[in-house]
Amino acid sequence: MTKVTMIVNGKAVSREVPDETLLSDFLREKLRLTGTHVGCDTSQCGACVVHVNGRAVKSCSTLAVALEGAEVTTIEGLSNGELHPMQTAFNEHHGLQCGFCTPGMIMTSVDMVARYKSEGRKLTAEAIRTELEGNICRCTGYHNIVRAVEDAAGKM
Amino acid sequence: MYPLKYHKAASVDDAVAILTKGDSAKLLAGGQTLLATMKQHLAAPGDLVDIRAIAGMSGIKAEGDTLVIGAATTHAEVAGNSDVAKLCPMLASLAAGIGDPAVRHAGTIGGSIANNDPAADYPAGLLAVAATIVTSKRKIPADEFFDGLFTTALEEDEVITSIRVTRPKRAAYAKFRQPASLFALVGVCVADGAGGVRVAVTGAGDDGVFRHDGLEAALAAKWSADAVKGVKVASDGLLSDIHGSAEYRANLIRVMAGRAVAAS
Numbered sequence: 001m002t003k004v005t006m007i008v009n010g011k012a013v014s015r016e017v018p019d020e021t022l023l024s025d026f027l028r029e030k031l032r033l034t035g036t037h038v039g040c041d042t043s044q045c046g047a048c049v050v051h052v053n054g055r056a057v058k059s060c061s062t063l064a065v066a067l068e069g070a071e072v073t074t075i076e077g078l079s080n081g082e083l084h085p086m087q088t089a090f091n092e093h094h095g096l097q098c099g100f101c102t103p104g105m106i107m108t109s110v111d112m113v114a115r116y117k118s119e120g121r122k123l124t125a126e127a128i129r130t131e132l133e134g135n136i137c138r139c140t141g142y143h144n145i146v147r148a149v150e151d152a153a154g155k156m
Numbered sequence: 157m158y159p160l161k162y163h164k165a166a167s168v169d170d171a172v173a174i175l176t177k178g179d180s181a182k183l184l185a186g187g188q189t190l191l192a193t194m195k196q197h198l199a200a201p202g203d204l205v206d207i208r209a210i211a212g213m214s215g216i217k218a219e220g221d222t223l224v225i226g227a228a229t230t231h232a233e234v235a236g237n238s239d240v241a242k243l244c245p246m247l248a249s250l251a252a253g254i255g256d257p258a259v260r261h262a263g264t265i266g267g268s269i270a271n272n273d274p275a276a277d278y279p280a281g282l283l284a285v286a287a288t289i290v291t292s293k294r295k296i297p298a299d300e301f302f303d304g305l306f307t308t309a310l311e312e313d314e315v316i317t318s319i320r321v322t323r324p325k326r327a328a329y330a331k332f333r334q335p336a337s338l339f340a341l342v343g344v345c346v347a348d349g350a351g352g353v354r355v356a357v358t359g360a361g362d363d364g365v366f367r368h369d370g371l372e373a374a375l376a377a378k379w380s381a382d383a384v385k386g387v388k389v390a391s392d393g394l395l396s397d398i399h400g401s402a403e404y405r406a407n408l409i410r411v412m413a414g415r416a417v418a419a420s
Contacts, residue, residue: 019162134256
């Protein structure tokens with residue numbers, strides 16, 4: 001067991017957990033932040049994507065105890081009273097059906113738009129599809145997800 | 157995952173000490189392969205030694221015409237680094253094509269080559285440019301480092317600290333991706349650099365990454381995509397699985413070599 005302290009959605013949290021605890025389990029079981037989903041548990045599907053120190057990572061492939069002092073943002077921490085523009089865009093463009101993949105899609109997309117903006121690169125529809133390679137949706141066929149990301153990119 | 161003890165190494169010596177006395181201890185960097193393997197119970201280290209917090213273990217610098225890439229440098233950092241773009245753009249584009257963005261934010265160059273997955277991208281890139289793998293004990297030429305399927309020249313208590321790549325005259329990597337895993341079904345790196353003209357192939361060999369003599373001879377005679385067209389690539393010793401037969405992979409090696417040369 002190791003006591004780990006990190007900043008989750010802006011608040012410092014400490015928990016004593018077994019060393020093999022995955023970040024996804026830490027968030028869901030210890031902090032009850034169940035917006036982060038675990039789909040495949042093999043790093044393929046991307047439903048568990050959160051931001052660690054500002055970068056999108058798969059929380060099912062990250063050890064919680066390795067993140068002492070890290071800043072973690074989950075889907076619950078994205079809205080600030082109002083929905084984040086990416087959340088609004090997914091709503092408006094019907095970028096989801098069952099919604100299981102949506103938290104990971106949104107966390108990946110927010111990271112993607114921020115990276116492209118900071119690097120001054122143009123985020124085309126094709127680039128969005130390539131960037132979403134690590135996020136699997138079995139409902140929508142992706143078209144509306146791509147439209148949502150394009151729309152939100154203009155508003156972020 | 158089985159219970160384990162996590163250690164954050166403060167120095168290379170510290171990491172070596174825990175590796176030596178630990179219970180089937182393993183090094184942890186990005187964990188993008190190791191943690192998945194542990195979840196499947198294909199690995200069960202009692203101790204994990206995280207090397208990411210060791211000073212100097214990550215980051216990239218240029219020493220003249222040589223790139224020095226810290227072992228714990230992520231794929232995203234290699235892909236976006238200006239020194240890599242200047243001295244060896246092949247490596248930047250190779251790194252940008254590994255897995256997906258979230259994997260690239262965590263996975264590291266040292267982790268990739270220490271694992272030496274037969275379908276990983278870095279082994280082909282580093283073998284083609286005759287990179288040098290610097291460890292806690294010695295400097296290992298890429299030719300001696302990659303030692304077959306998931307096997308390297310590393311000893312049990314040896315830690316990769318950096319990778320040195322001398323600017324090649326030209327180099328390019330072309331990858332035919334297995335669309336589900338995003339690993340290489342066949343990946344070919346062609347380079348004209350410190351080690352001469354070299355062609356390294358990943359994803360295809362049943363004993364991991366290898367160099368192809370016929371393609372190297374053809375490109376040494378004439379560096380052009382046409383030059384590889386007449387080269388016979390035998391299917392002996394190539395992988396055959398549900399994703400592609402050995403014959404299919406043999407054909408892809410020639411095709412991807414041609415594409416790599418065209419892109420160089």
